[in-house]
Amino acid sequence: GQQVMQIPQYQHVQEGEDFTTYCNSSTTLSNIQWYKQRPGGHPVFLIQLVKSGEVKKQKRLTFQFGEAKKNSSLHITATQTTDVGTYFCAGRKAGKSTFGDGTTLTVKP
């Protein structure tokens, strides 16, 4: 079955440092979505990538979809304490969606 692996599982950074989480699928995806879940909260949609090689930016967040549509990354520039939480990718193929296990980010002020 479809598997979506996400690394790292945890990342601790000093405020101001950059952060990247990677998502890798065992199969080619139709699209990929990214969600953020704050501590004690629920997942909130961030973005969807559809095209091969697509790059999208949201302020300090940069999302990429690989050329083969099997991997994706989320990069945060100059992290802030408000960035803490767990970031999930969700890959979709053949009508089915699979979430990665998430990367939990902590930011030390």
Next chain:
Amino acid sequence: ETGVTQTPRHLVMGMTNKKSLKCEQHLGHNAMYWYKQSAKKPLELMFVYSLEERVENNSVPSRFSPECPNSSHLFLHLHTLQPEDSALYLCASSQDRGVAGGWTGELFFGEGSRLTVL
């Protein structure tokens, strides 16, 4: 406020109890989902309903029984659960653009129902 409301927010039940979780979405979406979130598996899809028909059931034990009476409401009936079923149960909805099964748009999650089975 996400437009998806879950009740109760917290539930403690014994292994012989019967209880139900309720989800209501006010977004006009036509697909609804139940996810289980635990330390073991952060986001595990349980059931998908599209246009009120169950289109996905991910090998969930029969002690969990979903019900979707209309496109705005989704229930998860719980019966003779085990302590390992303790988790956060998240409901979500999306606008399915007609592809059979699953979703094509973003998921809107409720705040979840925290279940503890004693």
